[in-house]
Amino acid sequence: MISIFDKFQQLAATRQVLEENCDDFFNIVMDDIISATEAVVNGRPMILAGSNNYLGLTFDSDCINAACKAAQKEGTGTTGSRMANGTFSGHLALERELAEFFGRRSAIVFSTGYIANLAMLSTVVGAGEIILLDADCHASIYDGCRLGGADVIRFRHNDVSDLEKRLRRLERRNTNVLIVIEGLYSMLGDRAPLAEIAALKNKYGAYLLVDEAHSLGVLGENGRGLAEETDVEESVDFIVGTFSKSLGAIGGFCVSNHTELNLVRYASRPYVFTASSSPSTIASTRTALKILQSRSELRQRLWNNANMLYQRLKDLDYDVGPEASPIIAVRQENMEEAFTIWNGLLDRGIYVNLVLPPATPDGRALLRCSVSAGHTLEQMEHICDAYTKVKELTAAV
Amino acid sequence: MQVDEHVLQQVCEILKPFVPDGQVIGVETDLVADLGLDSLKVMKILETVEDRFDISIPLNILPDVRTVEDFVLQIQRLHGERQ
Numbered sequence: 232m233i234s235i236f237d238k239f240q241q242l243a244a245t246r247q248v249l250e251e252n253c254d255d256f257f258n259i260v261m262d263d264i265i266s267a268t269e270a271v272v273n274g275r276p277m278i279l280a281g282s283n284n285y286l287g288l289t290f291d292s293d294c295i296n297a298a299c300k301a302a303q304k305e306g307t308g309t310t311g312s313r314m315a316n317g318t319f320s321g322h323l324a325l326e327r328e329l330a331e332f333f334g335r336r337s338a339i340v341f342s343t344g345y346i347a348n349l350a351m352l353s354t355v356v357g358a359g360e361i362i363l364l365d366a367d368c369h370a371s372i373y374d375g376c377r378l379g380g381a382d383v384i385r386f387r388h389n390d391v392s393d394l395e396k397r398l399r400r401l402e403r404r405n406t407n408v409l410i411v412i413e414g415l416y417s418m419l420g421d422r423a424p425l426a427e428i429a430a431l432k433n434k435y436g437a438y439l440l441v442d443e444a445h446s447l448g449v450l451g452e453n454g455r456g457l458a459e460e461t462d463v464e465e466s467v468d469f470i471v472g473t474f475s476k477s478l479g480a481i482g483g484f485c486v487s488n489h490t491e492l493n494l495v496r497y498a499s500r501p502y503v504f505t506a507s508s509s510p511s512t513i514a515s516t517r518t519a520l521k522i523l524q525s526r527s528e529l530r531q532r533l534w535n536n537a538n539m540l541y542q543r544l545k546d547l548d549y550d551v552g553p554e555a556s557p558i559i560a561v562r563q564e565n566m567e568e569a570f571t572i573w574n575g576l577l578d579r580g581i582y583v584n585l586v587l588p589p590a591t592p593d594g595r596a597l598l599r600c601s602v603s604a605g606h607t608l609e610q611m612e613h614i615c616d617a618y619t620k621v622k623e624l625t626a627a628v
Numbered sequence: 629m630q631v632d633e634h635v636l637q638q639v640c641e642i643l644k645p646f647v648p649d650g651q652v653i654g655v656e657t658d659l660v661a662d663l664g665l666d667s668l669k670v671m672k673i674l675e676t677v678e679d680r681f682d683i684s685i686p687l688n689i690l691p692d693v694r695t696v697e698d699f700v701l702q703i704q705r706l707h708g709e710r711q
Contacts, residue, residue, distance in 0.1 A: 361686075366671070382686040387675065397684045594668050 249587075253570040255577060256585065266290050267479075267605040272582055278610050280600045281584035285557050286448050286529045287605020288479035288522060294515040301514035309507045313340075313496065317507030325517050329484050332520060333455055333470060337492040339485050340513075342505045344444055344473025345371040347483025350501040351440065351471055353379035356409045363397055363437070364411040365389065365423065367592050372411055372442065378501070381409070388416075388592065391427040398435040408437040414446030414457035418592055418599065420558025422450075425457050429466035440469040448477025448523045449557055454530055474512070478519040482508045533557055533604040536611050540602055543615045547622050560586075561598040568625055569596035575621035581614055629701050631655060635681075636700050642676050643696070655697035681707050 249256055255273065263271040267287040268279050288294055301321065311317035322340055330338040341347040352375025356362055360381045364372060367388040376383040384401075387393040394410070401408055410432055412423040425441065432439040443456035451459030456472070458464045468489060474482035485492065496502055508516075522529070534557075541555035550562040563569035566587070573585040576598075584599040591597045602611070640653050646669055647653050651662065659665050665673070674685050683706040693699050 376687070383688055384684045384686050385671070385674075400682070400684055589667050 252567065253574060255574065256570075259582075268603055268607075268610060270582075272577075275577070275580065277577070277580050277582045278606075278613060279582050280602065280606075280614050281582055282603065283445070283476040283601050284479060284603045284605065285445075285477045285533055285601070286479070286519075286523065287603040288477070288519045290605075291479070291519065291522065293522065294479060294518045297518040298511035298515040301510040305510035307511070308509045311506060312503055313507045314503045319507075319510060319513070321510055321513040321517065322507060325513050325520075326484075328517060328520055329486055332524065333486040334464070335470075335486040336488050336490050337486065339492060339496060339502070340508065341483040341485070341502060342508050343481055344471075344475055344483035345374075346501045346505055347471050347473070347485055348372050348442065349375040349378055350495065350499040351469060351485050352376050352409075352411065353501065354495050354499040355438075355440075355469070356381040356407060360407040360409070361401060361404065362409050362411055363394065363401075365413065365416075367416050367418065368411060368413060369417055369442065369444070370590075372413075375501075376411075389421065389424055391424050391431065394428065395431055398431060398437065402435070408435070409440055410437050411440045412442070414441055414443040414450060415556055415558065416592075417445055417558065418586065418590075418597055419552035419560050420445075420556035421553050422446075422457055422556070425461045426463055429461075429463040433466055438468045439466060440471060441467050442471045444471070444473045445476060445558060447472045448530065449533065454523050454527070474516045474519075477523060478516050480512050480516045480519065482512055482516055529604040533602065536602040536604070536606050539611055540600065540615060544618060547619060549618070549622070557602050559600045559602065561600070562593075563596040563598065566596050569598060571625055572598055572621050575624050576617050579613075579617035579620060581617045629704060631697055631700050632704055635704055635707075636696070638680060639677065639696060639700050639703065642673060642680065646673065653696065655695065655700070657696045658694060659696065659699065660694070677703060683707055 259272060261270045261272055262274060267284050267290045270277055270279055305319060309317040309319060326338040326340050330336065341350055348371035352362065352372060356379060358380035362376050362381045362383045364383065364385055365388055366385045384397060386397050410428060412428060415422055429439060441458055446456040448454040450457050453459060458467045458470060469485055469487045471485045472483065474480045537557045538555050541551060541559050544551050544559060544561060552560050569585060576583055586597040586599050588594045643653060646663055646665060657663065678685055681703055685706060689702050693702055
């Protein structure tokens with residue numbers, strides 16, 4: 232009889248090949264976290280340029296103090312579901328503050344961003360209804376779709392005409408359609424064509440959910456994301472997001488003007504059957520949300536850093552994504568070259584994410600850099616210099 | 629439902645670039661075990677089929693598609709629903 236682990240043999244073989252090529256790949260450990268942008272990684276001091284810490288708030292003293300106070304006052308965890316003993320006053324306060332920030336009637340806080348998508352997509356649409364999602368959507372969106380009963384149809388990434396073609400085909404089904412997109416796509420850092428998608432949503436009477444995980448605090452005059460930037464907030468039915476990027480903690484949320492959003496709490500298994508966020512997480516997130524609103528200079532600094540690195544990599548002839556954003560990804564056709572660049576950056580004290588297929592959009596490897604408002608000009612120069620030197624190295628090879 | 633030879637022929641044509649050398653493709657060909665299709669290739673094939681037959685293929689049907697015949701029958705069903 233075969234073992235239950237036999238199905239992992241191919242995975243094991245792939246892992247072995249990768250380890251032979253790049254032994255650090257599976258063994259990255261942050262030994263010591265020095266600041267929002269620096270750590271000791273596998274014994275080496277490193278600038279963190281792959282952390283999603285867009286506003287650099289993980290070490291903000293107000294956030295840390297709020298977290299410490301909450302832990303001392305309310306304990307380290309809630310030890311229960313939001314539906315049972317896990318709703319503390321802080322959870323409700325954060326929901327009110329999120330609703331107010333987004334100018335929406337309702338908000339729900341979830342324990343992670345992943346759970347937020349799982350909860351929403353498995354619940355708000357069901358059997359006989361349809362989810363139309365952008366092909367490059369995050370795994371949490373796909374998993375949420377799988378958990379629910381709706382028919383799930385992909386449209387080509389950021390292709391408005393492909394979306395319309397599919398909406399037209401679905402008209403005869405005469406059922407609810409939920410379009411799902413992201414504000415900023417996590418791999419290449421490109422924006423969705425949200426204004427055009429919102430127009431289609433209105434034309435065909437569909438619903439629209441936008442995951443602003445990477446765009447909260449990054450896009451829009453007030454940091455509310457792509458819907459704010461493109462001035463279509465009225466057309467977006469549900470905004471989902473996370474606390475684990477710009478807000479420097481962990482957690483997720485959904486806001487909506489549909490007051491029925493509150494009913495999701497009773498119908499959603501991922502909401503009901505998960506322990507709620509710890510008091511310290513809620514407290515630091517509430518503080519970070521206030522900072523996001525009051526310190527717009529952080530957003531300005533983030534974009535200065537993003538534009539600087541994007542332009543430098545473009546000038547160096549790296550194959551970067553289609554537009555500047557705090558996610559700056561270099562596409563590599565050749566895996567060996569990708570490993571060489573990644574190792575070369577590590578050797579020069581720069582940590583970026585190396586993402587391999589099938590987690591990448593088009594089967595190529597990605598060296599995914601994410602910059603932060605916390606990066607100093609000196610650190611940014613160091614990152615740019617490392618990419619320059621590594622480019623020379625690969626050219627020589 | 630019977631396999632429509634015309635649909636089968638078009639599906640085989642779309643699958644052709646993904647067929648390993650020396651492999652003959654037929655209704656019983658297993659898309660994963662015989663052709664070794666990974667998720668990226670499957671998605672590429674779906675897009676091509678959707679364009680060719682002017683249909684949208686829900687991802688939910690994929691667990692029920694193992695062979696070329698399963699795939700053809702699903703395409704015929706979706707195409708029929710469209711009309």
